[in-house]
Amino acid sequence: MEKKFIDILGQRYPISYVDCVNKEEPRKGEINFLTHEIRIDSTMPEDLQQQTLLHEVLHAIGDSLGIEELVNNEGTVQSLATALYCTFKNQIIPRK
Numbered sequence: 001m002e003k004k005f006i007d008i009l010g011q012r013y014p015i016s017y018v019d020c021v022n023k024e025e026p027r028k029g030e031i032n033f034l035t036h037e038i039r040i041d042s043t044m045p046e047d048l049q050q051q052t053l054l055h056e057v058l059h060a061i062g063d064s065l066g067i068e069e070l071v072n073n074e075g076t077v078q079s080l081a082t083a084l085y086c087t088f089k090n091q092i093i094p095r096k
């Protein structure tokens with residue numbers, strides 16, 4: 001199991017790429033708001049793993065900033081994750 005970290009708003013979140021995210025319920029990824037651990041299904045294609053990580057990052061931002069919509073509304077979070085992924089997939093932010 002490969003372990004990495006991502007810094008989100010000054011907090012360190014460990015990322016685990018695992019064969020099975022949740023034994024009770026099939027999931028692409030999940031985040032634990034207490035331990036800050038993010039788990040991503042490593043058996044998915046790479047682009048889906050990245051989209052899933054963005055999804056979990058949005059949950060983390062919601063939790064950090066107290067934006068309940070980003071904590072509890074899976075539809076909103078998934079739509080934003082997909083939109084951000086598609087926006088940045090093939091380009092970087094233009095600079096002056």
Ligand SMILES: [Zn+2]
Nearest residue numbers: 055059074077
């Ligand atoms: Zn979610």
